[in-house]
Amino acid sequence: MQQAVSPNPVTRPADQDVPEGAILAAIDLGSNSFHLIVARVEHDEVRPVETLAEKVQLGAGLKDGVLNKAAIRRGIDCLSRFKQVLDSVSPYRTRIVGTNALRQARNRRDFTNAAEALLGVPIEVIYGREEARLVYLGVAHTLADDEHSRLVVDIGGGSTEFIVGQRFEPQKLESLQMGCVSYTRQFFKRGGITTKRYRRAYDAARLEVSHIRHRFSSSQWEDCVGSSGTLQAIEAIIQHFNWSEGGITRSGLACLERALLQFGHIDDIQIEGLSDTRRNVILAGTAITAGIFDELGITLMRASRGALREGVIYDLLGRLSHEDVRERTIKALMQRYSADAQIAEIVEERADNLFQAVAGTWELEAADRDLLRWAARTHEIGMAISHKHYNRHGAYLLRNADLPGFSQDEQETLALLVWCHRRKLPLADLENMPESDRRRATRLVAILRLACAFKYVEQVEELPLVKVTAKARSLKLIFPGDWLTQHPLTSYELREEKAQLRKLGLRLSIR
Numbered sequence: 001m002q003q004a005v006s007p008n009p010v011t012r013p014a015d016q017d018v019p020e021g022a023i024l025a026a027i028d029l030g031s032n033s034f035h036l037i038v039a040r041v042e043h044d045e046v047r048p049v050e051t052l053a054e055k056v057q058l059g060a061g062l063k064d065g066v067l068n069k070a071a072i073r074r075g076i077d078c079l080s081r082f083k084q085v086l087d088s089v090s091p092y093r094t095r096i097v098g099t100n101a102l103r104q105a106r107n108r109r110d111f112t113n114a115a116e117a118l119l120g121v122p123i124e125v126i127y128g129r130e131e132a133r134l135v136y137l138g139v140a141h142t143l144a145d146d147e148h149s150r151l152v153v154d155i156g157g158g159s160t161e162f163i164v165g166q167r168f169e170p171q172k173l174e175s176l177q178m179g180c181v182s183y184t185r186q187f188f189k190r191g192g193i194t195t196k197r198y199r200r201a202y203d204a205a206r207l208e209v210s211h212i213r214h215r216f217s218s219s220q221w222e223d224c225v226g227s228s229g230t231l232q233a234i235e236a237i238i239q240h241f242n243w244s245e246g247g248i249t250r251s252g253l254a255c256l257e258r259a260l261l262q263f264g265h266i267d268d269i270q271i272e273g274l275s276d277t278r279r280n281v282i283l284a285g286t287a288i289t290a291g292i293f294d295e296l297g298i299t300l301m302r303a304s305r306g307a308l309r310e311g312v313i314y315d316l317l318g319r320l321s322h323e324d325v326r327e328r329t330i331k332a333l334m335q336r337y338s339a340d341a342q343i344a345e346i347v348e349e350r351a352d353n354l355f356q357a358v359a360g361t362w363e364l365e366a367a368d369r370d371l372l373r374w375a376a377r378t379h380e381i382g383m384a385i386s387h388k389h390y391n392r393h394g395a396y397l398l399r400n401a402d403l404p405g406f407s408q409d410e411q412e413t414l415a416l417l418v419w420c421h422r423r424k425l426p427l428a429d430l431e432n433m434p435e436s437d438r439r440r441a442t443r444l445v446a447i448l449r450l451a452c453a454f455k456y457v458e459q460v461e462e463l464p465l466v467k468v469t470a471k472a473r474s475l476k477l478i479f480p481g482d483w484l485t486q487h488p489l490t491s492y493e494l495r496e497e498k499a500q501l502r503k504l505g506l507r508l509s510i511r
Contacts, residue, residue: 031157100158128175138311205291
């Protein structure tokens with residue numbers, strides 16, 4: 001299919017090249033702290049040039065799945081200070097990810113919309129296992145590139161990630177709902193410290209870890225590495241008092257436990273080597289760490305400076321260097337569910353042509369083009385379950401599978417596109433979206449549905465020149481001569497699409 005191209009077709013910015021010396025930035029919006037890193041690309045590695053961290057405790061403002069206004073304000077105030085540094089970095093070389101607190105918050109858009117308006121960069125809320133993958137990537141780049149298998153543990157404010165991997169490849173990923181902020185709130189609500197409360201926190205952590213013990217116990221790896229400020233703080237205290245010969249040991253943790261339990265209230269904790277910013281979470285962090293050690297049989301853990309923010313930087317470098325892990329994820333999905341590669345290629349090409357024709361008028365961006373292409377490639381994976389309602393089966397797989405590289409919003413949008421590519425539209429799902437997201441999604445749905453309408457024709461013949469024009473709420477396809485008359489099935493399908501697209505607020509004209 002050829003088409004008339006819109007006045008401002010979407011293109012990837014030339015700024016997405018990554019020359020030597022390019023500056024990249026990443027922000028980790030954690031449940032306890034926000035972290036900013038700015039780094040320079042040198043010989044395919046990234047060298048930090050600026051790091052900032054602020055204790056925001058977003059997770060402390062989360063109750064019954066809702067972030068309170070005070071927590072949102074703390075977060076925006078922090079980002080307004082980070083902005084001074086970010087203003088020197090191109091938005092296309094900046095990536096911002098949100099973790100557990102934002103995953104749990106039903107009103108997260110109250111925060112993310114304000115943050116995006118302030119910084120001019122999209123906020124990606126990521127699933128727990130994607131967080132684990134990025135943590136491992138950050139840690140792996142700080143360690144020796146050897147053949148040893150390693151367990152990486154990252155204790156955050158609201159969740160704890162576990163990864164077993166080798167070199168730069170994670171092999172097992174898990175995220176558990178326990179963190180130093182959430183456990184402080186749950187077990188030390190008013191700050192009072194007792195042996196009984198500590199034991200309850202320890203037992204809860206150990207029970208949580210027991211669910212993954214068979215996959216992450218000490219028989220599955222050779223070295224253990226801790227990531228995050230909590231584990232760095234624990235190691236620093238243990239080393240300060242010479243409670244171990246190196247790193248975190250169980251005997252060193254026992255000494256720390258005894259020292260902490262001497263205090264009656266969290267506010268009273270005064271231990272050399274412990275910063276004020278860690279005082280109110282160190283008790284819960286120690287209980288979680290002790291539970292992990294005892295349940296997984298860990299004898300020694302060494303803390304690493306590598307963490308989520310470094311992993312986000314390296315992942316961003318890969319995307320900008322055309323080594324996007326999301327491409328590998330989609331390819332693996334197609335192989336796993338035996339998707340027809342020929343049909344996927346046809347639909348992807350048609351969708352891309354239509355996209356280029358309407359992108360300027362419909363204000364679509366390069367990220368939208370990527371989602372459309374990935375939806376085209378995976379639109380038939382549901383056939384591995386059943387041909388009947390295969391679009392729904394495909395959407396279920398995409399919504400619930402672990403998709404390395406994809407943010408929560410990207411994964412949900414991808415699933416929605418696959419659901420909507422044929423038959424009746426799930427209008428309730430579309431209507432529940434925020435206005436700006438709904439407008440973008442409906443336009444991508446329209447493109448994908450039309451691309452799929454031609455897939456069976458193109459298996460046997462090439463489509464003729466079709467003129468495509470778009471306005472804000474309409475789309476016109478003009479076919480040459482009597483082509484539609486000669487292809488009655490396609491003509492019928494396009495007429496049926498008029499009614500469906502009308503439900504999306506789009507008028508389709510065909511002649």
